[in-house]
Amino acid sequence: MVKCALITGISGQDGAYLARFLLEKGYRVVGGTRRTSTRNLRRLETLGIAADVQLVDFDLFELTNIARVLDRICPDEVYNLAAQSFVAISFEQPLYTAEIDALGPLRLLEALRGLGGRTRFYQASTSEMFGKVQAVPQDERTPFYPRSPYGFAKLYAHWATVNYRESYGMHATSGILFNHESPLRGIEFVTRKITYELAEVKHGRREVVRLGNLEARRDWGFAGDYVEGIWRMVQEDVADDYVLATGTAHSVRAFVECAAVPLGFDIVWQGEGAGASGTDRQSGRRIVEVDPAFFRPAEVDLLIGSSAKARDRLGWIPRTGFAELVAMMAEADDRRVRNGEAPI
Ligand code: NAP
Ligand code: G4F
Numbered sequence: 001m002v003k004c005a006l007i008t009g010i011s012g013q014d015g016a017y018l019a020r021f022l023l024e025k026g027y028r029v030v031g032g033t034r035r036t037s038t039r040n041l042r043r044l045e046t047l048g049i050a051a052d053v054q055l056v057d058f059d060l061f062e063l064t065n066i067a068r069v070l071d072r073i074c075p076d077e078v079y080n081l082a083a084q085s086f087v088a089i090s091f092e093q094p095l096y097t098a099e100i101d102a103l104g105p106l107r108l109l110e111a112l113r114g115l116g117g118r119t120r121f122y123q124a125s126t127s128e129m130f131g132k133v134q135a136v137p138q139d140e141r142t143p144f145y146p147r148s149p150y151g152f153a154k155l156y157a158h159w160a161t162v163n164y165r166e167s168y169g170m171h172a173t174s175g176i177l178f179n180h181e182s183p184l185r186g187i188e189f190v191t192r193k194i195t196y197e198l199a200e201v202k203h204g205r206r207e208v209v210r211l212g213n214l215e216a217r218r219d220w221g222f223a224g225d226y227v228e229g230i231w232r233m234v235q236e237d238v239a240d241d242y243v244l245a246t247g248t249a250h251s252v253r254a255f256v257e258c259a260a261v262p263l264g265f266d267i268v269w270q271g272e273g274a275g276a277s278g279t280d281r282q283s284g285r286r287i288v289e290v291d292p293a294f295f296r297p298a299e300v301d302l303l304i305g306s307s308a309k310a311r312d313r314l315g316w317i318p319r320t321g322f323a324e325l326v327a328m329m330a331e332a333d334d335r336r337v338r339n340g341e342a343p344i
Contacts, residue, residue, distance in 0.1 A: 006075040008032040008058060008108070009082030013184045014124070016043035018079060018227040019053050025231070030073050032058025032082065042344045043184045058082075060104030067111040070119070077120045077234055078112065080105055083154075086188055087128060090150035091297050101153035102160075109164045109172065120171040122234050123161040126154050127178040127219070127245070127303045137306040139243050140176065147298040162241065171239045175230050178245035178305040181325060182223040183332035187343045190252055191220065191329060195259050196343055199333040201287050202263045208287055212294025214253040214276055217302045221246045222320035222328075229307075232314040245305025246318045256288055258326040263334055 005022050009015045010031025019029050031053045033039075044050040056069050060082050070078075083101045084090065090097040105123050112119050130138045131147035146152040158174045165172040185192040190211065200206035221244070229244040250258075253269070256278060260267045266281040267288065274295075278288030310316040320328075336343065 002026060002028050003076045004028045004030065004073065005077045005079060006030045006032065006069070006073055007079045007081060008060065009080075009124075010053065010055070011040050011043060012081060012085070013043065013182060013186065013223055014180075014227060014230075015081050016047050016049075016184055017182065017223050018081065018230060019044065020047050020049050021227045021231060023049055023052050029053045030075065031055050032069065034059045046184060046344065060100050060107065063107045063111065066107050067114065070111050070115055075119055077122070078108065079122045079124075079230065079234070080108055081124045083124065084150070086186070087148050087150045088188075088294075088296060090148050090153070094149035097149045098153045098156075101150060102156035105157035106160045109160055109170070112170065113164065113168055117168050117170040120234050120239070121161070121164075121173065122230060123157055123172065123174045125158045125161070125174045125176045125241075126151070127176060127243075127305060128300060129155045129158060129176065130303060131300050133302060136302070137245070137247065137304045139306040140241050140309055147300050148296070151300075158241075165239055173233045173236075173239045174241040175233055176241060176243045176305075177226055177230075178219040178221065178243070178303055180221045180223040180226040180244075181329065183329050184223070184344055185329070191255060191326075192333075194252075194256055195326070195329040195333040196337070198256075198259055198263050198265065198287070199330070199337040202265070202334065203337045205337060208289050209256075210289050210291040210294065211252065211256070212291065212296070213299055214256070214290060215251055215301070216299060217249040217251045217304070219245045219247070219249045219304045220255070220322060220325065221318045222325045225318045225320055229310055229314065229316040232316055233310075236314070240313075242310045242314065243305050243307050244310055244316065244318075245307045246322070247304065247306060248322060249302060249304040250322055255326060258323060259330045262327050262330045
């Protein structure tokens with residue numbers, strides 16, 4: 001029998017990669033998209049799958065909409081990827097972030113419980129829940145200490161998922177994913193901002209890339225690898241929580257240096273903190289500057305995960321290394337900017 005999956009947030013980075021993965025597995029894929037004045041299916045189009053998925057109007061804000069969609073579609077599996085996913089904006093819009101990222105998953109869980117709780121549920125949890133980290137590396141047993149409205153909203157949803165599994169026997173999984181990137185990453189996140197804006201500098205469309213905290217360290221993997229881990233979690237007989245991570249961390253500064261190379265720059269740093277800047281060795285041009293406007297009220301200094309449990313139980317390992325990931329993103333943005341394409 002053909003399985004049916006509902007992906008909320010199908011227009012986002014992970015939604016697009018997961019949709020492609022499930023289509024290749026023979027699933028019928030239904031994607032939830034919220035009403036906006038312009039339809040944004042660029043990622044699905046880039047992967048060449050926009051015509052292969054069924055789209056439904058879906059908003060995590062609206063319980064009645066969620067219940068009707070589930071009733072109509074009767075999915076075997078629900079992947080809740082929809083979220084206000086940008087940490088920086090969550091400081092500016094904490095209540096909205098809580099509505100969508102904390103109460104949204106609760107609405108979904110309640111609607112699924114009302115349908116008898118037979119549908120498998122995946123919640124997109126995050127390493128941001130570790131925040132001010134209490135152990136290095138972080139795994140499923142590490143205590144949480146969120147540092148942003150996004151982090152504590154996601155923590156609520158994580159515990160809601162655990163609680164519905166324990167209270168009602170639902171097959172509800174929380175995937176605690178560390179940062180994962182790709183050429184389809186949103187332009188506001190630091191990796192894509194760096195590769196896109198450095199490409200703009202290369203092609204004469206921008207003078208300088210302005211960044212915040214260069215010293216923050218993240219465990220960056222490739223989104224295409226992570227969606228397979230998500231699917232594997234949901235196929236387990238017994239639902240559980242899993243960390244997906246690469247086990248290596250790099251600073252924002254190191255990401256800039258690495259992205260600069262395929263774009264033909266060699267960065268030399270001057271200064272510290274808010275006064276730091278980066279110059280291209282050959283041209284002597286200052287092309288990176290720190291702008292305190294991008295500092296956050298509370299920072300997550302270091303995230304580095306251990307996905308030993310996912311490796312042992314799910315057989316999942318990330319295939320793409322850091323240098324390969326950065327080059328993939330930089331080369332894609334070099335091509336896009338050269339061809340005058342609008343950023344995704
Ligand atoms: P993304 O690219 O920002 O995509 C978010 C998706 O959520 C978009 O499709 C967006 O729709 C949708 N959305 C936002 N508000 C909604 C609402 N009220 N109702 C319905 N849909 C809504 O995020 P991503 O990087 O793919 O991440 C997927 C999920 O994993 C998110 O929950 C994120 O918090 C979580 N996560 C991501 C990472 C990472 O490193 N990427 C790590 C850990 C956890 P529009 O296109 O209309 O905006
Ligand atoms: O790329 P970021 O905005 O990602 P962040 O905050 O780690 O969140 C991402 O990963 C989470 C998983 O850990 C997800 F749950 C979440 O949805 C999202 O996908 O920032 C990474 C780091 C931060 O420390 C930030 O302060 O980069 C630093 N940074 C320095 N300059 C910057 C900038 N971040 C952004 N977005 N823009 C800058 O100019």
